[in-house]
Amino acid sequence: MQIGDLSRQTGVNIETIRYYERIGVLPKPARQPNRRRTYSPADAERLGFIRHARELGFDLPSIRILLALQERPEASCEDASRIAQEQLEAVESRIARLLLLQDELARMVSECRRGRVSECRVIEALAPARPTARSDPSGRAGTTAP
Amino acid sequence: MQIGDLSRQTGVNIETIRYYERIGVLPKPARQPNRRRTYSPADAERLGFIRHARELGFDLPSIRILLALQERPEASCEDASRIAQEQLEAVESRIARLLLLQDELARMVSECRRGRVSECRVIEALAPARPTARSDPSGRAGTTAP
DNA sequence: CTACAACCTGTAGCGACTACAGGAGCAAGG
DNA sequence: CCTTGCTCCTGTAGTCGCTACAGGTTGTAG
Secondary structure (H helix, E strand, O other), rough: OOOHHHHHHHOOOHHHHHHHHHHHOOOEEEEOOOOEOOOHHHHHHHHHHHHHHHHHOHHHHHHHHHHHOOOOOOOOOHHHHHHHHHHHHEEEEHHHHHHHHHHHHHHHHHHHOOHHHHHHHHHEEEEEOOOOOOOOOOOOOOOOOO | EEEEHHHHHHHOOOHHHHHHHHHOOOOOOOOOOOEEOOOOOOHHHHHHHHHHHHHHHOOOOHHHHHHHOOOOOOOHHHHHHHHHHHHHHHHHHHHHHHHHHHHHHHHHHOOOOOHHHHOOHHHHHHHHOOOOOEEEEEOOOOOOOO
16 A cells, blocks of 8 residues: 555545654655555554544654554553543643633623724733723733743 | 843743744834833733733734734724634634543543553554454455555 | 656745844943 | 853744645556
């Protein structure tokens, strides 16, 4: 099977397949005499694994670890479950954060009376706390973005 | 106020501030004789606006539009509410997607008995449909045996 | 024979930053 | 005076996970 077949079979873009090979997430495949890549069903399985993991939001370093584990059936799956646990927590916190955003955006949108910018809740809600008469230029430090 | 003060006041990284200037999201500030950038409270407000919008997930092109609108109080806020509406929809669909992931990940993690990789639900769940010891996997997209 | 598809390599671009090299300016302390 | 240390400067390159292109070769069908 050559790269186009693999691409169709797994739904992964050809360029992405070559990219995965370049960064070592997929092994270098055998080549035909004309230098074209040849893949086995095992390669397709591996790529399917990668694809599914990407869809679940795992990053490529994590996927590397999961792939390495997958090849050692007798190893403990401690690492795998830790990675999945971390991913789950990351997803949960993203959800929590997005729910807050959703709230704020929904409020913005629903309160916008579609009049002039000067009365627009969307714009207003984005503006930082205004120095309404009183200024606080003490530059309270502290939270630098991580 | 110079760039470090602005950074502390808004919580935006110094490098990011310069980046925003480079791409024209922040206007080029006045300079002191020693070439250092000087910012006004209005700049801080603008940057605060940008930061908040970024936190809400707006991309920089959208933010550019919102900033331009903000400066024209008499304009209609139609664009602003449309952008916010789109952002809201994007957030909603991201939430929906993440809830599905959360489900799948939670199932993975909870079913993992922390034994060997060969029995690990995490790894198993990521693998694509296996041919489970079946002979003749001829079904798929004109593949030839390797 | 010609057209076209599929493949090849290598490089550059995306978005939104972040990091670093290598230097300048300035205040305080010795 | 000189050093130390801080902030700032410019310019460039790296991050992540792709995606797109240029410019070439090979294979296949009509």
